[in-house]
Amino acid sequence: MKDFLSPEISQQEQWQLVKQHLNYAYQNSPFYKQIFKENAIDISAIKNETDFRQIPITAKEDLQLHNLDFLAVDYTEVIDHVTTSGTLGNPVNFMLNEADLQRLTYNEYESFKIAGVTKNDVVQITTTLDRRFMAGMAYYLGLRKLGAGVIRTGSGLPGLQWDSIQRFKPKFLVAVPSFLLKLIDYARQNNIDYKNSSVKGVICIGESLLNENLEDSALRKRIRELWEIELFSTYASTEMATAFTECELHKGNHILPNLIYTEILDESGNPVENGEVGELVVTPLQVESMPLIRYATGDMLMKIEGNCNCGRSSARIGAVIGRKKQMLKIKGTSLYPQHIQEAMNALEISDYIIEAKNDEFGNDLVILKISEEVKLSPLEIQLKLRDQLQIKLEIQQISASALFQKKFPKESRKPIIFHDLRSI
Ligand SMILES: [Zn+2]
CATH class of the missing domain: 3.30.300.30 (ANL, C-terminal domain)
Incomplete structure (x- = not known):
C-alpha cells in the first residue's frame, strides 16, 4: 500500500504535501491547468499560506459544470464511481482510482483509531454500502485494514440490526444518530434489553453532536438519556474524501493533516481567528483522480487550535452550524x-x-x-x-x-x- 505518512506530521511536512499536490494538479488536471493559466499563477512562487490564497476558490458549481475537466487520470484507470449526497442541488460525479481507494482505506483506518476502535472489536455498519455512497464503502475498507470484525447490515431494518447485535455482539455501530432513536424505540416495543447489549459506542455520521458552544447537542443528550453509549461525531464529504473524527474527549473533530489542508475563512476570504466561525475551504492531499484545490465546502464551522488533552497535536474543527447558502x-x-x-x-x-x-x-x-x-x-x-x-x-x-x-x-x-x- 502507498505510504500516506502520519497525522503527526509537522507543518513543514504538510506544506511539502501541499506543494506536491499543486504540482500534481498543474501537470495532470485540465481544470487547474486552465485556472493557473487564466490567473497567471506561477505555482513555484507559492511559498506560504498568504501566497496560497491567491489561488481562486473552487466552487461546487465548477465541479458540476466542468466535471470531467477535474479528472487527472485516464478514465480507464477509474475503479469506483460515486456521487455526492446532493444536499445542495444535483449530485456531482466523483471518481476514484486504485491509489484513491487506498487513500480512502487509510483515511477511515485513522478515523476509527481516533474513536478508539481496535482490531479486536466487532463493528456493525448500519449505513448503506452501495447506492453510489462513498462513506459506507470507506467504513468497510477502513475496518478491513484495521482487522476488526465487520457486520454489514446496511441502512434501516431495526429488526435485522437487533438480530445482528444479538448474534455477533458488536462493540461499535456505525450509524446516523437519529436512527439510534429508532433502534431504541424498536427495542422497547419488542422487549429487547438494549441497555445491556454488547454495544458500547457508535461512530456517528451526518448529524451534529455538538452545538456551536462545543457542548453536547440536544440530539446527543436525548440519545444518551435513553441509552448510555459513547457517541463519536464524524464529519466528511465525498469531495473531501477525508474524515474529521472526535476523540474520547468529544471537544471537536480532529483533522488528519497528512490528508487534508484546511482553511476557515470569513466573508472576505481571510482566515478567521481561533474560536470563530467561518466557511471551511479544503485542499484534500494525496488524491490522484480528482484533485481539488481550495474547494469551498459551504459548511460554516468553528476553528479550534491548540493541543487536545488526548495528546494528538492535530487541530480540530467544531460542529457544522449551518450551510452558507442555507x-x-x-x-x-x-x-x-x-x-x-x-x-x-x-x-x-x-x-x-x-x-x-x-x-x-x-x-x-x-x-x-x-x-x-x-x-x-x-x-x-x-x-x-x-x-x-x-x-x-x-x-x-x-x-x-x-x-x-x-x-x-x-x-x-x-x-x-x-x-x-x-x-x-
Ligand atoms: Zn483529542
Whole structure:
C-alpha cells in the first residue's frame, strides 16, 4: 500500500504535501491547468499560506459544470464511481482510482483509531454500502485494514440490526444518530434489553453532536438519556474524501493533516481567528483522480487550535452550524436551519420538515411542517420555538404520510429535513 505518512506530521511536512499536490494538479488536471493559466499563477512562487490564497476558490458549481475537466487520470484507470449526497442541488460525479481507494482505506483506518476502535472489536455498519455512497464503502475498507470484525447490515431494518447485535455482539455501530432513536424505540416495543447489549459506542455520521458552544447537542443528550453509549461525531464529504473524527474527549473533530489542508475563512476570504466561525475551504492531499484545490465546502464551522488533552497535536474543527447558502433571514434575525433542528430536538420532535420560500417582497418565508401525529399543538410549538430562537415561525400540520414522502424522497440516501424553495 502507498505510504500516506502520519497525522503527526509537522507543518513543514504538510506544506511539502501541499506543494506536491499543486504540482500534481498543474501537470495532470485540465481544470487547474486552465485556472493557473487564466490567473497567471506561477505555482513555484507559492511559498506560504498568504501566497496560497491567491489561488481562486473552487466552487461546487465548477465541479458540476466542468466535471470531467477535474479528472487527472485516464478514465480507464477509474475503479469506483460515486456521487455526492446532493444536499445542495444535483449530485456531482466523483471518481476514484486504485491509489484513491487506498487513500480512502487509510483515511477511515485513522478515523476509527481516533474513536478508539481496535482490531479486536466487532463493528456493525448500519449505513448503506452501495447506492453510489462513498462513506459506507470507506467504513468497510477502513475496518478491513484495521482487522476488526465487520457486520454489514446496511441502512434501516431495526429488526435485522437487533438480530445482528444479538448474534455477533458488536462493540461499535456505525450509524446516523437519529436512527439510534429508532433502534431504541424498536427495542422497547419488542422487549429487547438494549441497555445491556454488547454495544458500547457508535461512530456517528451526518448529524451534529455538538452545538456551536462545543457542548453536547440536544440530539446527543436525548440519545444518551435513553441509552448510555459513547457517541463519536464524524464529519466528511465525498469531495473531501477525508474524515474529521472526535476523540474520547468529544471537544471537536480532529483533522488528519497528512490528508487534508484546511482553511476557515470569513466573508472576505481571510482566515478567521481561533474560536470563530467561518466557511471551511479544503485542499484534500494525496488524491490522484480528482484533485481539488481550495474547494469551498459551504459548511460554516468553528476553528479550534491548540493541543487536545488526548495528546494528538492535530487541530480540530467544531460542529457544522449551518450551510452558507442555507442562511435564513427572518425579520432581521439570521439563523441556519440547524438552529431550528436543534430547538426541535430539544422538544423531542422529529416528525417535521422545514420549508423556505420567498414571500411576495423576496424576503425569506420559513414554514415548519409538522406531522398531525405530533402531540404538541402548533401554537405550543410556536411559543416554545419563539423562546429559544427569538423568532415567530409559521407552523402547518400535514398528514404523517405526506410528511414521510417529503422527508424521505425515494432517490435520497438520507432524510431531507430542510427544503429550500427560494429562488437564488
Ligand atoms: Zn483529542
